[in-house]
Amino acid sequence: MSDRTRKLSADVDETVQKIVEFREVSKWYGKTCALREASFTIERGAILGYIGPNGAGKTTTMRILVGLIKDYSGNVLVSGVDVRNSPEVCQRLLGYLPQGVGFQSWRTVRNVLSTYGRLSGLAPDVLGERTKQVAEAVGLTEYIDRKVSQLSGGTLQKLRLAQALIHEPSLLVLDEPMTGLDPASRYQVKQIIKDVVQKGVTVFLSSHVLSDIEDIATHIAVIDRGTLLRVASPDDLRTEYQLGTTLEVESPQAAKLMTGLDGLPGIEILDMADGVRIQLHVPQGTDLDNVTLTVMSCAVNLGVPIRSLKTLRPSLEEIYLKLIDRRGDAQ
Amino acid sequence: MRLPLLLVDELRGYYRTKAVVLMWIGLPLISILLKWLQPEIEGMDVSVFTALMLTSLGGTLGAVTLGTSIAGDMNQHVYDLFLIRPVKRYEIVISKFLAVYLLLLGVLAVSMVSAIAIDTLVYGTPVNLIVASIQEPLLLTVASMAFACATGTAVGIVMDSVAVAAIASLYLGGQLSSVPFLVAILLFKSGDLLFPLLLAAVAALLTLSLAVVIFGRRQL
Numbered sequence: 001m002s003d004r005t006r007k008l009s010a011d012v013d014e015t016v017q018k019i020v021e022f023r024e025v026s027k028w029y030g031k032t033c034a035l036r037e038a039s040f041t042i043e044r045g046a047i048l049g050y051i052g053p054n055g056a057g058k059t060t061t062m063r064i065l066v067g068l069i070k071d072y073s074g075n076v077l078v079s080g081v082d083v084r085n086s087p088e089v090c091q092r093l094l095g096y097l098p099q100g101v102g103f104q105s106w107r108t109v110r111n112v113l114s115t116y117g118r119l120s121g122l123a124p125d126v127l128g129e130r131t132k133q134v135a136e137a138v139g140l141t142e143y144i145d146r147k148v149s150q151l152s153g154g155t156l157q158k159l160r161l162a163q164a165l166i167h168e169p170s171l172l173v174l175d176e177p178m179t180g181l182d183p184a185s186r187y188q189v190k191q192i193i194k195d196v197v198q199k200g201v202t203v204f205l206s207s208h209v210l211s212d213i214e215d216i217a218t219h220i221a222v223i224d225r226g227t228l229l230r231v232a233s234p235d236d237l238r239t240e241y242q243l244g245t246t247l248e249v250e251s252p253q254a255a256k257l258m259t260g261l262d263g264l265p266g267i268e269i270l271d272m273a274d275g276v277r278i279q280l281h282v283p284q285g286t287d288l289d290n291v292t293l294t295v296m297s298c299a300v301n302l303g304v305p306i307r308s309l310k311t312l313r314p315s316l317e318e319i320y321l322k323l324i325d326r327r328g329d330a331q
Numbered sequence: 332m333r334l335p336l337l338l339v340d341e342l343r344g345y346y347r348t349k350a351v352v353l354m355w356i357g358l359p360l361i362s363i364l365l366k367w368l369q370p371e372i373e374g375m376d377v378s379v380f381t382a383l384m385l386t387s388l389g390g391t392l393g394a395v396t397l398g399t400s401i402a403g404d405m406n407q408h409v410y411d412l413f414l415i416r417p418v419k420r421y422e423i424v425i426s427k428f429l430a431v432y433l434l435l436l437g438v439l440a441v442s443m444v445s446a447i448a449i450d451t452l453v454y455g456t457p458v459n460l461i462v463a464s465i466q467e468p469l470l471l472t473v474a475s476m477a478f479a480c481a482t483g484t485a486v487g488i489v490m491d492s493v494a495v496a497a498i499a500s501l502y503l504g505g506q507l508s509s510v511p512f513l514v515a516i517l518l519f520k521s522g523d524l525l526f527p528l529l530l531a532a533v534a535a536l537l538t539l540s541l542a543v544v545i546f547g548r549r550q551l
Contacts, residue, residue, distance in 0.1 A: 066415045068551065088417045096415045102407030106344050106398055119333055121415040163412060 003256060016080040019044045019066065019171050019202045025074035028058050032059040037074070038228045040221060042171075042204055048231075049217030050206040051320060057226040058206040062175050065204070066096045073245055076164055078171065095169035097160045099176045105149040109140055109159055112148065113166050119202060120167035130166060138162045138192050154185030158192035163193060178212045179181065189217055210317045220316060221322050229323045234316055241319040245288060246312040247280040253304045254278050260298045266291050280313075334422045337413075341430035343488055350396040351434050358389060359442040369462060376454070378446035378461050382468035384402060386437055387509055389472070390479030394437045394504020399482055401487025402496035403426060421543045424484060428539055432480045456486055467524055472530030479508035481538035510547070518534045 020042035027035040029205070035057045039184050042048045047231055049057050051214070064070045064076055067087045076083040078090040079100070103112055113131040122130060135141050138158045143151060151159065157177065163174055178186045193216060205214050214234070221231040232240065251257050254276050261267055268281040292309065299306050345351050362381035378441040404410060415421055443465070450456040490496035514527045 091417055098408055098411045101411050102343055118336055119418055199471055
C-alpha cells in the first residue's frame with residue numbers, strides 16, 4: 001500500500017459500496033432549473049453512462065460531483081464523504097475530464113502530467129514514474145515532450161484523460177469524453193476506459209450519443225431538461241421497455257423474399273441492408289415463434305434460400321428515445 | 332497550500348511568453364534608445380529616465396499580459412483542472428499576479444543595471460549620485476507596477492473576451508499605473524513619497540482583493 005493510499009484510508013472508508021450518492025440534488029440558474037431533485041447512486045466498480053440531449057443537465061451534475069459547483073440544494077457523497085463539507089478528501093478520490101477543457105499552450109505533455117500530479121498531492125519522488133506509467137497507459141509516450149499546441153484532437157483528449165488518471169483516483173468522471181473524436185480515437189478512448197475499470201476504478205461518463213456508451217456501461221442514467229428519468233442496467237431497461245424484437249433474415253434473394261413477406265400478419269418490414277439482409281419488426285405481444293415459422297414457410301413457398309435468421313435485441317437508442325418522447329408528451 | 336507550486340508554474344509559463352521576452356529585451360533597449368535620440372530630455376540621467384519610463388510601459392505591458400492570459404485561460408476552462416484539485420481560487424489569482432510582477436521587477440533590475448552602466452561609463456556620472464537620484468522614481472515605479480498588474484488581473488477576471496481584456500487592460504493599466512506618479516508630481520514636493528507610495532500600495536492591494544473576491548464568486 002502506497003503512502004498516498006494509506007493517507008486516504010485515514011479519511012475515507014474505501015469499503016463503502018456506494019461510491020457516489022446524490023440525494024435530492026437541485027440546481028437552479030436564475031429561473032432555469034438545471035437539475036431537479038436528482039437522486040441516484042453509483043456502485044463501486046460500475047460504469048454509469050449518463051445520457052441526455054445537449055443542455056439536459058449532464059455537465060451540471062458532474063460539476064456538482066467534482067465540487068466545481070457549490071451552490072446547490074441536497075447532498076452529494078463520494079465514498080460516504082460530503083463533497084461540500086470535505087472537498088479536499090473527495091478531490092483526492094476523483095479524477096475529472098471536463099468537456100472541451102484546454103491547457104496553456106506553452107505546456108508540454110510531461111509538464112501537464114507532472115504539474116497536475118503535484119497539485120493533486122503526488123510526492124516529487126514518485127511523480128516521474130507515475131507520469132511515465134500514465135503516459136504509457138493512454139498511449140502518450142511518443143508525445144511526452146511535445147507542446148500541447150502541437151497535438152491533434154485525439155491526442156489532446158488522451159492527455160485530458162491522462163491528467164484525470166495521474167493521481168490514481170477511485171472514481172473517474174468523464175464529461176463527453178468521445179465528443180469530436182474520429183472512430184479510431186473513440187475506440188482508443190473506450191479501450192482506455194475499459195482498462196482503468198479492470199484496475200478497479202469506477203467510471204461515471206456522459207454522452208449525448210448513446211452508441212458511445214452502450215457497449216461499455218454497466219448502468220445507464222437518462223436525463224432530460226434537468227430531470228433524471230431512469231437509472232438502470234441496460235438489460236433491466238430492455239426488459240422494462242419491451243419494444244418488440246427485430247428479426248434479421250439473410251438471403252441471397254432478399255428482394256424476392258421481402259415481396260412475399262409484405263402484408264403478412266404480425267410482420268412489419270423495417271429495412272433491407274446490403275441487398276441480402278431484411279430486418280423485420282415483431283411487435284411486443286406477437287408470438288416470435290409463429291413469425292419465424294411464417295417467414296420460413298414463405299421462403300419455402302417462394303423457393304428462396306435462407307442463409308441465416310436471428311433475433312436482435314432492441315437497442316438502448318429506442319428506449320432512450322421512448323423515454324425522452326414520453327416526457328415530451330407528458331409536458 | 333499550493334501557492335508556491337502555482338507560483339513556480341506560472342513563472343515557468345510567463346517567462347517565455349512574447350510579452351515578457353519583449354519586456355526583457357525591449358524595455359532596456361527602448362529606454363536607452365529614447366535617451367540616445369533625445370539627449371535633451373531635461374538633462375535627466377539615463378537611469379532616472381529608464382525608471383520613469385518603466386513606470387508606464389512596464390506596468391502597461393504587465394497589465395496586458397495578465398489581462399489577456401487570465402481571460403484566455405478562463406475561456407478555455409483551464410482553471411477547472413486546478414480547482415478540481417486541492418487548490419484555492421485565491422491561490423490562482425495571487426500566483427498569476429505575483430509571477431508577472433516578479434518578472435517585471437526582474438525586467439526593472441536588468442534595465443536599471445544597464446542604465447546605470449551607461450550613465451557611469453558613457454557620461455561619467457558617479458554611481459553614488461545615480462543611486463541617490465533614482466531612489467524616488469524607482470520606488471514609484473515598483474509601486475505603480477504593482478497597481479497596474481493588479482488592474483490587469485482584475486480586468487482578466489471580469490472580461491469574457493480576450494480582445495476586450497487586452498484593450499481594457501492596456502488602457503486601464505497604462506492610465507492607472509501613472510496615477511501615483513502624477514499625485515507625487517502634482518501634490519507633493521520631491522521627497523514626500525510616503526503618500527503616493529501608500530496610495531499605490533493600497534490601490535494595488537484593494538484591486539487585487541477585489542479580483543480575488545470576483546474570481547471566488549464567478550461561475551467558471
